[in-house]
Amino acid sequence: MPGGTGGTGTGGGRSEAVLSRLQLLVTRKLDGLLQGDYAGLLPGPGTEAGESREYRPGDDVRRMDWPVTARTTVPHVRRTVADRELETWLAVDLSASLDFGTGRWLKRDLVIAAATAMTHLTVRGGNRVGAVVGSGGPVPAPAARSRWRRAAPEPAAVAPLLFRLPARPGRREAHGLLRAIAGTEVRPGRTDLGALVDLLNRPPRRRGVAVVISDFLAPPAQWGRPLRKLAVRHDVLAIEVVDPRELELPDVGVLAVVDPETGELHEVQTADPRLRRRYADAAAVQRTAIADELRAAGAAHLRLRTDTDWLLDMVRFVAAQRHARTRGTTR
Known part of the structure; x- marks a missing residue:
């Protein structure tokens, strides 16, 4: 996009x-x-071992407390204390x-x-x-229009x-x-x-x-x-x-669009509903990916x-x- x-x-x-x-x-x-x-912002579990509690759906299985689980025959996970620093x-x-x-x-x-x-x-x-x-x-350097483009120095x-x-x-x-x-x-x-x-x-x-x-x-x-x-x-x-314009185009007629990463300029006819729909669909696929x-x-x-x-x-x-x-x- x-x-x-x-x-x-x-x-x-x-x-x-x-x-x-x-x-x-x-x-x-x-x-x-x-x-x-x-x-921090994500309330991290830390690295210091703490108490155990029964397993709940969604718990990280990597924190299973296997000794307690074996003794009680009920799945337990080990809590950890958040790092001080x-x-x-x-x-x-x-x-x-x-x-x-x-x-x-x-x-x-x-x-x-x-x-x-x-x-x-x-x-x-x-x-x-x-x-x-x-x-x-x-x-990427834009392709030269001349058939002698190989001889021309690339930017x-x-x-x-x-x-x-x-x-x-x-x-x-x-x-x-x-x-x-x-x-x-x-x-x-x-x-x-x-x-x-x-x-x-x-x-x-x-x-x-x-x-x-x-x-x-x-x-x-x-x-x-x-x-x-x-x-x-x-x-x-x-x-x-x-930005919302990356998700859908407004109906504003001919719109000059420039890619800030390459400098390429394109003119887009935003009055075309099919173009706006294709753009929105492609944006939705991109964001889902x-x-x-x-x-x-x-x-x-x-x-x-x-x-x-x-x-x-x-x-x-x-x-x-x-x-x-x-x-x-x-x-």
Whole structure:
């Protein structure tokens, strides 16, 4: 699916203003939302052994307490105590397709908002927060029209930008991490999301929380396997950022659409109902494939839209996660 109509670049001053606004919003509305004896946004089970209880449908079978089960002949699972210090890692995708939005926010703004909320919710109590960030990637050169195109020099591809921000405790360090994310230059091309997620698998770390923030427009085959590998050791949350124009086209006549990742320009006749229907059907298939791949990887899935109240969506998601944990189910 195309990334949508071209969005304007996000300058350093605008990034700072958006970040300041988001931090104030998150602090006022999310402060105190997640307090208690569990780890992070996903109330993690921790690694310290605790008491056993009877098995309930939905419990993780990997936490079966076999000695107690054998003694009582009733299936039991072992509870664990949440780690006192949690390490949270963010994988932040800042591909060119995210510098776009037709709602209240740009998709890039929602990425920064999600990173801000996650950092705010996990940085307390000595917890450490780190990030890996990706922006841009190789852009395929357009085919030359001349029959002598082999002799013509091809434009150089833009090198992908992948970098790591080390995990550190403290609010000041967390603020510096968010400023680095917000100030990242958006480059042409698409980030290799699989390579970005794989940065969280190397080197191996103790169990914690991993958050992947992206629009997930890259083919699921590219990032599905690294995500499944990540979920073996960590609680994984996938935050999908979506704009309504990526789901359906409005009836506005001829619409000029540019792919921000390749620069290709197309004119689309949106007055054609068959075209709008095909577009919506293709978008629905694409989003279903993304959701299925995230479910297969065992990741919790939160979708944020640029035209809705993202903070309310996040609060509802957190409440659902807490309720599921309280009932003893996994997700």
